[in-house]
Amino acid sequence: MKILIAGAGEVGFELSKVLSEEHHDVTVLDVRHQGLQRVIENLDVLTVEGNATSPHDLVSAGAKDSDMMVACTSVDEVNIIACMMAKRLGVKSAIARVRNDELSQKDSPITPSELGIDVLIHPEESAAIEIHRLIKRASASDIVPLAEGKMQLVGIRVEKNSAVVNKNLRELAVEYRDNNYRVVAISRRGTTILPNGKSRLMELDHIFVLTKTEGIEKLAKATGHKDERIRQIMIAGGNEVGRILARKLSHDDQNWKIKLIEPDRDTANNLASELRDILVLNGDPTDPNLLATEGIQEMDAFISVTDDEESNIISALMAKHLEVKKTVALVSKSQYVPLSQTIGIDSIVNVKAAATDEIHRNIRQGNLLIVKGLHGINAEIIEVEAGKNCEILNRPLKNVKFPKGMIIGALLSEDDVEIATGDSIIKKGDRVILFVQPQAIPKVEELFHD
Incomplete structure (x- = not known):
């Protein structure tokens, strides 16, 4: 094209x-x-x-x-x-x-x-939606809903001394046989690993897991995350992202207590008039003294979405140092994304990556349905429909030789959502969730052509 x-x-x-x-x-x-x-x-x-x-x-x-x-x-x-x-x-x-x-x-x-x-x-709205999902799942660093919400791709850090450390995926499949999940990627010290059964999970690995929605809490527990409930939220910045996010949070039925800090007086007044259920403060959201005065130590979540991305990172780090459970920083430079978990921030949301993903989804044609890049990983999640000419129909996946850089994570039929195994069989019309590195995308298009 x-x-x-x-x-x-x-x-x-x-x-x-x-x-x-x-x-x-x-x-x-x-x-x-x-x-x-x-x-x-x-x-x-x-x-x-x-x-x-x-x-x-x-x-x-x-x-x-x-x-x-x-x-x-x-x-x-x-x-x-x-x-x-x-x-x-x-x-x-x-x-x-x-x-x-x-x-x-x-x-x-x-x-x-x-x-x-x-x-x-509208990338600002996409970024606000992503942050909203992350707040609802406190232990996750990334969440991508799939199959109309029946399945999620969850990014999560393997905590020190968690039950899965130093075990390979084959051992974990036996130990957690009752949990329907699949580890589709591991980010380790900036390197992307597409794992196999012999791959071991290490402390502080950032793993991406396909799981049914009801399995997320068990996944969080297995990787060493406590049951963290968000009650009090502070938003630094009342720009477009902050405004959309605050509106979404205030419309939830979670009874969150929300504070929003905005430096421009007129903007703050307008937000206070629009967002009746939120305490809007006029002040510098990067001022440590103001944040301390307004009770940042008592917050369960701190979200920094100002237009100054360096300040967002520093503010989120300060909040993490004060033991805020969930910290999220908005950035626009892609080179900041891999640093997020290395330096201690729970989640980084890249507003420009959100725009790129949205545009890319609309450029893709044919039977490729969903495209989503992932933070800090050199790969993307793709949902594709198996057409009548798909080369791997009606065969167990263990008998198929797949191109390097591609993993099949799940199958979606009219009746069921299934985590893929070696015995899974793709039928015409099934939707297939793939985890794919860029060089393998043309091969995917060949395999699943109409």
Whole structure:
């Protein structure tokens, strides 16, 4: 597929990297020479220096011949105008990253399609939804719901002296035979391991486990996590992510006590008027004295979502030092993500990765249903439908030779959700949950083609 990407920032760079690895024909358009230079030095894609709102520059970048336009610059207006123009120039499909949620609201007087936008991406809402899930599961560092919520991919740290330390997966399968789960990846000191039955779990491994939703509490206990209930929550930052998150938390039936700290007085006043069930304070959310005065030591969860990602990390570390059970920091630089658990933060949420995942899901075509990247892991979770020409239908999985870099985690039929074993058989129409490294994705598409 020929894809034109407007914007060479973090989102554009990561998207270009993933798509070029999947052998798409990618062109990156940006007005900033410095941003393009990073793309030129690291990726095998075409680059054009120009303005995404200029018809001439869009034509120079190949808009007339492109199958898809992805506008992901840092400016909403540029993304909207770029999609409008690209659609007029003949691009078949247009995706725009827009921070302001006004266009996506049901009562909006103008719909995205009327502006030539086929898919509208709102990364701040995606990030808020991810944080909301993490708060509801205190022991998890990552949660990806699958199969309409019947199954979860859970990221969790193996604590020191937990019951699973120094045991291989074959031993654990026998010991926990009554629990329906599968370890699909291990992150160990920055290295991604796709495990087999002989792989052993070590202290402080960050493991990714496919489990039925009802099995998460048993998983947390086995990996050494206590039953941690969240009651009091402090949110640092009342920006778009903080506002959406606070609204979601206040609408839950958990009876949480929530404090939100916002430095801008007008924003704080507006939030106080909108969020009646939340105590909104005007102050610097990175000030240790203010946080101490407002009782950070008494909090069960501390979520830092200000626009200063370094301050988010430092504030979350300080909260962890004060023994807050759950700490979450919002970042935008992908290089901060692998550091999160190494330095003690429970979860890192990358707002730009959320945008990249959402865009990527809409670029993928055919029978690939869900695509989700994972923090600190060089792989992604994919849900794919087995078509009539799927090469591995009606055979036990233990008799199939799979490409390197791919693990089948679960099968979803009309009647059942099943953790995959060697005896599992894929039938036509089944949905298959895979854990795949980037180099193996073309092989996956070959195996599961319609």
